[in-house]
Amino acid sequence: MEKLSAAYGQTTILENVSTDTLMGGQLVALLGPNAAGKSTLFRRILGHLKGAGTVHLEGHSKDRPICHMPQDTGVSAALSVYEAVLLSRMQGRSLRVADEDLAQVENTLQYIGISALAQRNIADLSGGQRQLVSAAQAIVQEPEILLLDEPTSALDLHRQIDLLRILRNLADEHKILIILAMHDLGHALRFTDQAIVLNKGTVAAAGLTNEILKPQLLRDVYQVEARIEPCQRGRLQIIIDDVA
Numbered sequence: 294m295e296k297l298s299a300a301y302g303q304t305t306i307l308e309n310v311s312t313d314t315l316m317g318g319q320l321v322a323l324l325g326p327n328a329a330g331k332s333t334l335f336r337r338i339l340g341h342l343k344g345a346g347t348v349h350l351e352g353h354s355k356d357r358p359i360c361h362m363p364q365d366t367g368v369s370a371a372l373s374v375y376e377a378v379l380l381s382r383m384q385g386r387s388l389r390v391a392d393e394d395l396a397q398v399e400n401t402l403q404y405i406g407i408s409a410l411a412q413r414n415i416a417d418l419s420g421g422q423r424q425l426v427s428a429a430q431a432i433v434q435e436p437e438i439l440l441l442d443e444p445t446s447a448l449d450l451h452r453q454i455d456l457l458r459i460l461r462n463l464a465d466e467h468k469i470l471i472i473l474a475m476h477d478l479g480h481a482l483r484f485t486d487q488a489i490v491l492n493k494g495t496v497a498a499a500g501l502t503n504e505i506l507k508p509q510l511l512r513d514v515y516q517v518e519a520r521i522e523p524c525q526r527g528r529l530q531i532i533i534d535d536v537a
């Protein structure tokens with residue numbers, strides 16, 4: 294990303310957002326307070342919003358390499374989970390459904406742990422179940438770049454960890470670049486290798502997650518007094534002492 298900007302009407306939201314080259318195999322946390330511009334940056338990367346700057350995309354092998362899971366996973370269609378995931382798989386492809394497509398839908402439902410929901414109507418699911426279906430709808434497309442907007446916000450603790458492990462695995466084994474807008478800095482420390490911190494539409498910090506998440510940054514960006522210390526098992530933990 295090179296000097297990206299974006300605006301809604303006359304209101305500038307993103308200014309001069311640049312990053313180092315992001316690579317397949319990385320799980321990148323896109324962090325920052327509410328309204329910092331995370332979802333807007335996804336829209337700008339996808340080209341849904343125009344603005345100055347350039348997104349350079351190199352080395353991809355598909356016509357549609359990027360897949361996006363939006364924050365709002367509201368549903369309107371009366372579809373089963375299986376149909377919804379298959380429909381996502383077929384986006385931008387020929388209308389003929391091949392055996393491979395059906396197999397990929399089944400594999401993805403199993404991978405995400407929602408095979409038992411396959412025949413349920415998506416409108417009847419709980420918020421967390423729906424969020425897992427949305428993740429499946431993105432993953433089933435086998436993208437090379439995956440932009441996920443707070444994909445664990447409706448999940449219980451166990452399923453948050455499950456999904457983050459799945460994403461880590463997708464990045465490691467399938468060399469997908471995954472950018473994950475998220476608020477849980479502990480999860481960011483544990484699962485992601487890189488982080489981009491947005492604050493008021495500009496990049497406050499970017500680099501290795503465990504190098505940039507420091508007390509000073511948490512103070513400046515989140516107005517929180519915190520320490521980052523290893524637990525007995527050596528994992529970095531964020532300990533909040535106070536909020537301004």
Ligand SMILES: Nc1ncnc2c1ncn2[C@@H]1O[C@H](COP(=O)(O)OP(=O)(O)OP(=O)(O)O)[C@@H](O)[C@H]1O
Pocket residue numbers: 301306325326327328329330331332333334364
């Ligand atoms: N469609 C829109 N029209 C006008 N302003 C918008 C629109 N979408 C977002 N904004 C504004 O742009 C700013 C950035 O919003 P954005 O959704 O990108 O933030 P975010 O970092 O994803 O926030 P959150 O963590 O709360 O999801 C906010 O001030 C928001 O009100």
